[in-house]
Amino acid sequence: MRNFDPRILVRNAASGVILVLLASIGVFAQSSGPRTLEELKAETQKRVDRNVAPAGGLKSEDAREALANIHSLDRDEWAAAWSAIADRSASRAATEESTDKTKAQQDYLLAWRYYSFARWPTPNSPGKAKAYQNALAAFKNYARFLDPPLETVRIPFEGKEIVGYLRLPNGVRPAPLVLTISALDSRKEESAQGDAPLLRNGIGFFAVDMPGTGEAPIKVDVGAERMFSRILDYVQTRPEVDSKRIAVRSISWSGYWAAKLAYLERARLRGVVIQGGPVDGYFTPEWQKPGLNTDEYLFDLFPARAAIYGVKTLDEFLAYGPRLSLKTEGYLGKPSAPMLIANGVKDTQVPIADLYTLLQSGGSAKEAWVNPDGGHTGRSEEWPNARIFEEIILPWIKARLAPDTQVSRAQRE
Known part of the structure; x- marks a missing residue:
């Protein structure tokens, strides 16, 4: 565990819990409401310039052109x-294919990023739905040039x-394999593109959209985690995959599914990463009503959250969520696969209290990384998501997926 900063590491063992910081900080702090058009444009440009979510990988000059229109x-x-x-x-990439495949791949990747931002956060209009389909096509073209190859599995x-x-x-x-689950407004393409560091460390991945998003076949509901159990069934039939060395990685909303799998699939998983995932308090009307107005989210938070449930009105949305609580469902305190739980104290999308609820719930050993200056998923200026992944999550995954000859099961658990 030498890669973890001891100032922001929280450990939970079966014998008890050690909380090393921040007991006096309010855990349900909220921020201001929706943006005007000009505020939205200014904030979008700012995020593009700073290369932060959800505008990472876009070019400043392109953003200025788009926003002007x-x-x-x-x-x-x-x-x-x-x-x-x-x-x-995309047009430039198609032309470049015959002369410079490297440039063509880069431009297909760029096209995918812009189409994805065009449909963000959810394809809830004809133009956004078309942009999503174009994003899938652009990513498919980008993936044709990948080595090692990317296989689309159905x-x-x-x-x-x-x-x-x-x-x-x-x-x-x-x-070894990591099942990577995309989030509320990201898609499996983001996961597949961003998980290249796993490959460099001898680890494969299976990227999938979470229920209610992308190409997922079902909406969010109690029991929807069966979709991921089916994926585990499938990958265990692949001889190229070490079925005894599988972990789960999640970010944001998909942390909910990762936490569930830690309990339900503990026998098949070496470890589970839950980065900014909802557990209990997130699902309450008391959190959701003010939380829908957070300015940490760029825009259209309610439509994105409502879409994964398949509901339309605020009343339907508020009534739908509480039954999803892991506490209500009776998971907390049961034996589980090892967990790494990460988030930021200043998260206004998922309450930091949910991290502590999961951490202190008893059952099996858990570890947590808490950024006292971090917002959603723990990210901050000092700790962008890429750094969290490279320095915190990846070392943890590598340790969990190490061969039995290197790390004993007792050490992993």
């Missing part, structure tokens, strides 16, 4: 402005199918 809060106008930039990149599931991306490192067979 947005004159209202109309969703299709947003989609059209960013799609125009994406169209240009798993039969309840008359539909689970669509995921499987990518394994070269020269490692059977390879």
